[in-house]
C-alpha cells in the first residue's frame with residue numbers, strides 16, 4: 282500500500298466510504314469528532330485568511346438525529362448481524378432509552394464504530410471526541426466494539442470560555458475516549474516540561490515532596506523524571522480564540538494543539554491517520570504537518586472545499602499530492618449533484634474555482650454572492666475582492682446585470698459567473714460590455730471585469746483571470762506551516 286500511497290479526501294457518508302474504500306487493518310490511528318446530539322444548527326461565520334471578517338453565515342448541517350426508516354434498518358442490521366455483545370447492548374439501550382433522537386444517534390454511531398474497528402490495524406488506536414451529553418452511552422458502545430479491556434483513557438479536554446450563570450456548575454470540558462484495538466499498540470509517552478519552580482526545587486534537592494502530599498506528579502519511583510512529567514489525562518488547551526489565524530470559522534473546529542497531542546502519542550511518521558468526520562480538516566492538517574499519511578471523510582462539499590483551501594494556504598508547494606474522491610469529475614456528475622442538492626453543488630463549484638463559500642442561503646443574506654476570492658496586487662496590505670455567483674439551473678442576461686450591481690455595491694473588482702448551462706449570447710455581450718480590471722502594478726494584465734465560466738470549462742482546467750502573486754510576495758498571508766516543526770505558538774495563542 283505504501284509505495285503508491287496518496288492521501289485521500291472523500292466526499293460522502295463515512296459508512297459507505299469505509300465499506301467501499303478502506304481495507305481491513307490498514308489504518309494506524311482514527312480520530313473522530315462526530316456531531317453531538319445537541320439539537321443545534323451550526324452557523325458558520327467565515328473569516329478570511331488575512332483576518333478580515335466576512336459577515337457571511339452558512340448553516341452547515343443539522344446536528345439533529347431523528348429516528349427514521351434508516352435508523353430502524355441499521356438497528357435491525359446490528360441486532361441480526363452484529364456481534365452478540367453489540368447486539369445485546371443496542372437492544373438494551375433501546376429498551377432503556379426508547380425510540381428517540383439519542384437512540385438514533387447511538388445506532389448511527391454503533392454501525393460506524395464496527396467499520397472503524399475493522400479498518401484499524403491490530404496495533405492501532407481510536408480517539409472518540411464527544412461531550413458529556415452522550416459520552417456515557419458512547420463508552421458502552423466502544424466497550425462492546427473494542428472490548429472494555431482495551432479502554433485506555435478518558436481524556437478531559439478542559440478549556441475556558443465565557444460563562445453564564447445557571448443552576449449547575451459551568452461545563453468547561455469535552456471528553457475524548459481513547460481505546461486501542463489490542464494490547465500491543467503504538468504509544469509515545471508525551472512529557473510536559475517542568476515548571477521553573479519545579480526545576481528550582483529539583484536543584485535544591487527537594488525531590489520527595491510526594492511523601493508530604495505535595496506535587497505528586499513530580500515524582501516517579503522517588504525520582505524526578507529527566508525531561509518532564511508524563512502527560513496526564515486532563516488537557517488544558519484553549520479554545521481557538523476568534524482572532525487566531527488558525528480559526529477558519531467552522532463552528533466545531535478543534536484546536537490543532539489537541540490533535541497534535543493525539544497524533545504524536547499514538548502514531549509515528551509515515552503512519553496512516555483517518556478522520557471519518559473531518560469537518561474543516563484539523564486532523565488532516567496536523568497529520569500533514571507531522572508527516573503522517575491521512576484519509577479524511579466528510580458529508581458536505583463545504584467541508585471538502587474548506588479543507589482544500591486550508592491545506593493549500595498552510596503548505597503551498599510543500600503539500601504532498603492528495604486525491605479528492607466522490608466529487609463530480611465530469612459534466613454528468615455535476616448535473617446529478619446540481620439536481621440532488623443545490624447547496625452542495627455550489628460549495629463544490631466554488632472549490633473547483635479555488636474560491637471560498639460566502640453566505641447563508643437559507644437566510645437569503647448577501648443576495649447574489651455565493652463565494653469570493655480575496656487577492657493582493659499591490660503593497661498596501663489591502664485585499665481586492667472577486668465576487669462569485671454560481672448557477673446550477675437556467676441562466677439569463679438579467680443575472681449578469683445583477684452581478685454587476687453586486688460588484689458595485691460591494692466595491693469588488695471582478696465578478697465571476699459560474700454556470701452549468703452554456704451562457705447565452707446576450708449574457709456574453711453584457712459581460713464583455715463591462716470592460717476590464719487593470720491592476721496598477723500589472724498594467725499588461727487585462728482581467729475582464731465580468732467573467733463567465735462554465736462548469737465544463739472549469740473541469741477542463743480553465744482558470745479565473747486575476748493576478749496570482751505567490752505568497753512570498755503577498756504582504757499579509759495565511760499562516761504557513763513548516764512541515765514537522767512543532768508549533769509552540771498554538772497553545773500560546775489562547776486565553
Ligand SMILES: C[S@@+](CC[C@H](N)C(=O)[O-])C[C@H]1O[C@@H](n2cnc3c(N)ncnc32)[C@H](O)[C@@H]1O
Nearest residue numbers: 294295314533534535558560561562563579580
Ligand atoms: C463536529 S464536526 C467535525 C469538526 C472537526 N473535528 C474540525 O476540527 O473541523 C462533524 C463533521 O462530521 C460531518 N458528518 C456528519 N455526518 C457524517 C457522515 N455520516 N459521514 C461523513 N461526515 C459526516 C459533518 O459534515 C461535520 O463536518
